[in-house]
Amino acid sequence: MSKFSLLLLRHGEGAWNKENRFCSWVDQKLSGDGVKEAQDCGRLLKEQGYQFDMVFTSLLSRSIQTAWVVLEAMGQEWVPLVKSWRLNERHYGALIGVNRAEMAQKHGEEKVKLWRRSYDLTPPPIEESHPYFLEIYNDRRYSTCDVPIDKLPRSESLKEVLDRLLPYWNSAIAPEIRKGKTVLISAHGNSCRALLKHLEGISDEDIAKVTLPTGVPVLLELDEDLRTVRPRLLLGDQAEIQAAIKKVEDQGKAKLSN
Ligand SMILES: O=C(O)[C@@H](COP(=O)(O)O)OP(=O)(O)O
Numbered sequence: 001m002s003k004f005s006l007l008l009l010r011h012g013e014g015a016w017n018k019e020n021r022f023c024s025w026v027d028q029k030l031s032g033d034g035v036k037e038a039q040d041c042g043r044l045l046k047e048q049g050y051q052f053d054m055v056f057t058s059l060l061s062r063s064i065q066t067a068w069v070v071l072e073a074m075g076q077e078w079v080p081l082v083k084s085w086r087l088n089e090r091h092y093g094a095l096i097g098v099n100r101a102e103m104a105q106k107h108g109e110e111k112v113k114l115w116r117r118s119y120d121l122t123p124p125p126i127e128e129s130h131p132y133f134l135e136i137y138n139d140r141r142y143s144t145c146d147v148p149i150d151k152l153p154r155s156e157s158l159k160e161v162l163d164r165l166l167p168y169w170n171s172a173i174a175p176e177i178r179k180g181k182t183v184l185i186s187a188h189g190n191s192c193r194a195l196l197k198h199l200e201g202i203s204d205e206d207i208a209k210v211t212l213p214t215g216v217p218v219l220l221e222l223d224e225d226l227r228t229v230r231p232r233l234l235l236g237d238q239a240e241i242q243a244a245i246k247k248v249e250d251q252g253k254a255k256l257s258n
Contacts, residue, residue, distance in 0.1 A: 001223065001229065002221035002222065002223065002229045002230070003222060003223055003224050004177050004178075004180075004221075004222040004223075004224075004226065005182065005219060005220065005221055005222070006177060006183055006185070006199075006219075006220045006222060007045070007050065007052075007182075007183070007184045007185070007217050007218065007219060007220075008185050008187070008192045008195065008196070008217070008218040008220060008232075009041065009066065009070070009184060009185065009186045009187070009192075009215070009216075009217050009218065010187065010188060010189050010192050010212045010213065010214050010215070010216070011030065011034070011038070011060075011062040011063045011065070011066035011186060011187070011188065011214060011215070012030045012031075012033070012034030012035060012036070012037035012038040012041070012062070012065075012066050012069070012214050012215040013030065013031045013033050013034035013037055013214045013215065014028040014029065014030055014031060014034055014062040014214075015028045015029060015030075015031050016028050017031070017034070017214060018031050018033070019099070020099050020100050020101055020251050021097055021098060021099050021100070022092045022095045022096050022097065022098050022100065023062075023089065023096070024089050024090060024091055024092035024095075024096045025060070025088060025089065025091050025092075025096065025132075025136045026096055026097065026132050026135065026136065027060055027061050027062075027135075027139070028060075028061065028062055029061055029062065029065060030062055030065050030066065030069075034062070034066075034214065034215065035065075035069055037214055037215025037216075038065070038066045038069035038070050038073070038215055039069055039070075039073045040215065040236075041066075041070050041073075041215050041216070041217055042069060042070035042071065042072065042073025042074045043073050043074075044217070044235060044236060045070065045074055045217060045235075046073065046074040046075070048235070050074070050182065051076065051182060052071070052074075052076055052079045052182050052183070052184050053079065053080075053176070053181035053182050053183065054079065054080050054081075054082065054176050054181050054182075054183050054184075055067045055071065055079055055080070055081045055082070055183070055184045055185075055186060056081075056082050056083075056084070056087060056172070056173055056183065056184070056185045056186070056187075057081060057082070057083050057084075057087060057185075057186045057187065058083065058084065058085065058086075058087040058088040058089065058186075058187050058188060058191065059083050059084065059085045059087075059088055059141045059142070059144075059145075060088055060089065060188070062188075063087070063186045063187050063188060064081070064083065064186070066186050066215070067081055067184070067186040068081075070184070070186065082172070084168055084172070085141075085142065085145045085152070086164050086165050086167070086168035087165065087168070087185065087187040087188070087191050088187075088188065088191060089187075089188035089189070089190055089191055090156050090157075090158060090161045090188070090190035090191065090194075091126070091153040091154065091155050091156040091161075092123055092155070092156075093122070093123040093124050093125045093126045093154060093155025093156070094123055094124040094125065094126055094127065094130065094155065095115065095123045095124075096126060096130065096132050097130075097131060097132055100112055100116075100251045100252050101251070101252075101253060101254060101255060103115075104252055104253060104254040105254045105255075108254075109252055109253055109254055112252040113208075113252050116252055117158075117207075117208040117209075117211075118157075118158070118208055119157065119158050119159050119197075119204040119205075119207050119208065120157045120158070120159045120204065121157050122155055122156060122157040122160065123155050124155060125154035125155040126154050126155060137149055137152070158190060158193060158194055158197070158207065159204075161190055161191055161194040162194040162195075162197060162198060165191060165194055165195060166198065169195065169198070173185065174226055177222070177226060178226070184217075189211070189212050189214075189248070192212055192218070193207060193210050193212065196210060196218075196220075196232065197210075199220060199222065199226065199227060199228050200220075200227075200228045200232065201227065201228075211245050211248050211249050212245075212248070213234075213241060213244030213245050213247070213248055214244070214248075216234050216235065216236055216241055216244065217234070217235045217236075218232050218233070218234050218235070219232065219233040219234075219235055220232055
């Protein structure tokens with residue numbers, strides 16, 4: 001029986017989502033379309049009567065900005081917002097900044113799919129010579145974390161994302177849900193996929209088939225052990241959602257159909 005509800009949200013479209021580049025730990029704001037997606041998401045949640053008690057975000061601006069816009073559209077700006085690097089997007093290591101379509105032309109679409117969606121494949125680590133290394137590791141936000149900067153990831157598989165996210169889920173988020181609070185997690189494609197894998201008990205193979213579109217709230221109904229009791233529900237127009245999922249999948253094609 002369902003005891004708790006949880007809303008998961010991949011942020012609205014960011015500037016590098018539009019450019020089809022791996023964004024990962026590079027801090028990017030929402031694109032104009034991304035702001036609109038977040039506004040639409042907030043309006044839909046308001047219409048459906050959601051009242052949040054707490055919002056959890058990553059330390060990346062696109063997830064924080066999404067939470068702000070959603071709460072504003074709902075008239076719930078006062079709701080407490082808690083941020084942690086543990087909800088950050090998967091660290092794509094040396095792939096950060098690379099265009100997916102160009103990568104597919106060079107290495108083949110299957111290889112790109114493997115990099116993006118397999119559970120335990122870790123990309124090569126980001127080196128100090130990488131154009132975005134200093135921008136990431138000199139950023140003051142990462143001096144506020146519960147691990148020292150030199151212990152933060154330099155690259156991650158989805159499995160490693162789950163390994164760093166799970167302690168935070170267990171110690172910070174789950175207790176609030178158990179208290180009966182209605183929680184929104186505004187995070188990223190892969191940090192949400194990692195959490196979904198855990199909550200829905202998805203196998204290592206099947207998680208490769210899960211893709212989340214930007215700006216679409218995912219409703220999870222949980223039992224008292226905080227495991228899902230029915231399939232996730234992506235809220236909104238189902239045909240539009242399927243088209244948006246396909247668009248994300250197609251980002252790994254050698255040429256974008258558009
Ligand atoms: O890092 C990125 O570019 C995307 C995910 O990329 P894919 O795994 O879909 O390639 O993350 P997000 O936009 O959710 O922050």
